[in-house]
Amino acid sequence: xxxxxxxxxxxxxxxxxxxxxxxxxxxxxxxxxxxxxxxxxxxxxxxxxxxxxxxxxxxxxxxxxxxxxxxxxxxxxxxxxxxxxxxxxxxxxxxxxxxxxxxxxxxxxxxxxxxxxxxxxxxxxxxxxxxxxxxxxxxxxxxxxxxxxxxxxxxxxxxxxxxxxxxxxxxxxxxxxxxxxxxxxxxxxxxxxxxxxxxxxxxxxxxxxxxxxxxxxxxxxxxxxxxxxxxxxxxxxxxxxxxxxxxxxxxxxxxxxxxxxxxxxxxxxx
Amino acid sequence: xxxxxxxxxxxxxxxxxxxxxxxxxxxxxxxxxxxxxxxxxxxxxxxxxxxxxxxxxxxxxxxxxxxxxxxxxxxxxxxxxxxxxxxxxxxxxxxxxxxxxxxxxxxxxxxxxxxxxxxxxxxxxxxxxxxxxxxxxxxxxxxxxxxxxxxxxxxxxxxxxxxxxxxxxxxxxxxxxxxxxxxxxxxxxxxxxxxxxxxxxxxxxxxxxxxxxxxxxxxxxxxxxxxxxxxxxxxxxxxxxxxxxxxxxxxxxxxxxxxxxxxxxxxxxxxxxxxxxxxxxx
Numbered sequence: 001x002x003x004x005x006x007x008x009x010x011x012x013x014x015x016x017x018x019x020x021x022x023x024x025x026x027x028x029x030x031x032x033x034x035x036x037x038x039x040x041x042x043x044x045x046x047x048x049x050x051x052x053x054x055x056x057x058x059x060x061x062x063x064x065x066x067x068x069x070x071x072x073x074x075x076x077x078x079x080x081x082x083x084x085x086x087x088x089x090x091x092x093x094x095x096x097x098x099x100x101x102x103x104x105x106x107x108x109x110x111x112x113x114x115x116x117x118x119x120x121x122x123x124x125x126x127x128x129x130x131x132x133x134x135x136x137x138x139x140x141x142x143x144x145x146x147x148x149x150x151x152x153x154x155x156x157x158x159x160x161x162x163x164x165x166x167x168x169x170x171x172x173x174x175x176x177x178x179x180x181x182x183x184x185x186x187x188x189x190x191x192x193x194x195x196x197x198x199x200x201x202x203x204x205x206x207x208x209x210x211x212x213x214x215x216x217x218x219x220x221x222x223x224x225x226x227x228x229x230x231x232x233x234x235x236x237x238x239x240x241x242x243x244x245x246x247x248x249x250x251x252x253x254x255x256x257x258x259x260x261x262x263x264x265x266x267x268x269x270x
Numbered sequence: 271x272x273x274x275x276x277x278x279x280x281x282x283x284x285x286x287x288x289x290x291x292x293x294x295x296x297x298x299x300x301x302x303x304x305x306x307x308x309x310x311x312x313x314x315x316x317x318x319x320x321x322x323x324x325x326x327x328x329x330x331x332x333x334x335x336x337x338x339x340x341x342x343x344x345x346x347x348x349x350x351x352x353x354x355x356x357x358x359x360x361x362x363x364x365x366x367x368x369x370x371x372x373x374x375x376x377x378x379x380x381x382x383x384x385x386x387x388x389x390x391x392x393x394x395x396x397x398x399x400x401x402x403x404x405x406x407x408x409x410x411x412x413x414x415x416x417x418x419x420x421x422x423x424x425x426x427x428x429x430x431x432x433x434x435x436x437x438x439x440x441x442x443x444x445x446x447x448x449x450x451x452x453x454x455x456x457x458x459x460x461x462x463x464x465x466x467x468x469x470x471x472x473x474x475x476x477x478x479x480x481x482x483x484x485x486x487x488x489x490x491x492x493x494x495x496x497x498x499x500x501x502x503x504x505x506x507x508x509x510x511x512x513x514x515x516x517x518x519x520x521x522x523x524x525x526x527x528x529x530x531x532x533x534x535x536x537x538x539x540x541x542x543x544x545x546x547x548x549x550x551x552x
Binding site for chain 2: 125137
């Protein structure tokens with residue numbers, strides 16, 4: 001699938017995605033974080049250019065500064081390093097629905113050209129080929145965060161002309177439909193993939209390729225998209241990641257692996 | 271409140287066909303209670319939980335459930351819940367009806383249930399297929415004051431809610447610390463509340479605004495140290511992330527899963543024996 005020709009970079013596709021995602025976050029923003037790559041990107045941003053980034057995880061941890069990345073959305077590390085821990089209904093009602101979140105991070109199994117997302121099923125709902133984990137907090141993050149960043153590996157199977165199921169809204173059918181429906185948040189700002197970055201066209205809302213990673217060809221990006229991919233007239237060629245960012249990210253992952261590998265021991269009363 | 275053995279509490283209060291919510295968001299998941307339900311062979315349960323997690327993967331795979339209400343059914347940070355998927359995709363060990371909601375809907379539904387309301391309200395999220403699912407039961411309504419579009423979500427009132435908490439005191443009041451999820455709301459929404467705790471202390475040294483469930487709301491308290499393992503209890507032991515990673519391999523195959531459950535859950539007397547068999551406790 002990965003037509004990267006003979007280019008052999010000194011970093012992985014995941015690292016490039018994480019660094020690129022981190023660069024989208026401005027210092028001081030309030031960010032609703034998902035687990036996995038978004039969590040790595042948010043913490044990388046916090047440890048580098050955005051020390052005042054406010055991280056909220058849906059488990060109720062507000063302003064958390066984990067020293068290692070959590071495996072789950074509710075690891076104890078998140079609670080121990082948070083400004084406060086609130087009940088989950090408050091996270092969704094007071095913080096997200098209340099309009100206090102600047103940036104929401106989402107991933108999915110499928111995305112369409114208007115940034116609508118499927119994280120529910122592949123195949124029909126009644127007889128799914130693959131039953132995915134489901135919505136979680138995605139529909140409300142997609143609706144209420146002021147803007148949304150999407151992180152997904154790009155392939156013709158995941159970037160599809162038509163979703164099998166619409167779990168969370170992007171720009172619906174495009175051309176301003178989302179705004180017309182009175183949706184509080186402004187929708188996807190960028191989709192960060194393992195090929196580059198897509199952003200919505202301001203008029204049509206259709207995602208178009210605006211940046212490519214070093215060594216990635218336009219043809220490869222097109223082949224990894226299930227619809228005829230539009231390309232911005234000022235397509236940007238991104239630089240390789242800064243060594244300082246890569247070092248910081250690798251340290252974070254190394255600390256995380258060591259922490260997750262520690263055996264758990266419980267002392268029972270005699 | 272009655273202080274009793276976990277086996278007695280499940281025997282007395284959890285019956286076939288009931289709706290049962292084992293809550294706790296990643297933290298304080300009542301694994302010991304779930305295992306006891308498996309050991310006692312309960313059937314036809316309507317399981318309710320925001321994140322089914324490994325405990326419902328185990329209960330579904332062992333045939334305890336005929337219905338599941340949930341909002342996110344994965345192994346956090348790892349991938350699929352293979353037993354849940356097998357039940358939905360291939361009806362193994364038998365068909366499982368699912369009622370699927372978002373996290374915010376579940377939170378609002380528990381709050382409504384706890385508040386004696388037939389439904390809760392939230393601002394509508396825009397146009398997804400979730401609202402069109404069979405059994406979604408959400409309705410758009412107009413705010414009578416502003417005209418804003420709102421979504422009404424029917425209350426959840428489980429027959430039984432089961433929680434794990436850190437401490438109970440001499441009188442049976444229960445203290446919950448750390449990530450609390452929707453535990454308090456699920457507790458207050460239920461007709462019967464069973465709580466397992468790490469330990470009993472003379473007095474809870476709780477902050478004035480801490481989450482304490484007063485003794486007269488609690489049907490039964492059971493002292494089960496390590497009762498949330500392989501999830502965790504803040505201040506007692508951390509989440510066993512290695513176990514969550516290893517579960518992927520165990521749950522992927524029906525026979526491997528059955529053998530694991532027979533050996534580690536059905537063949538042991540109680541949770542202490544389970545922990546010792548896994549060498550988590552000495």
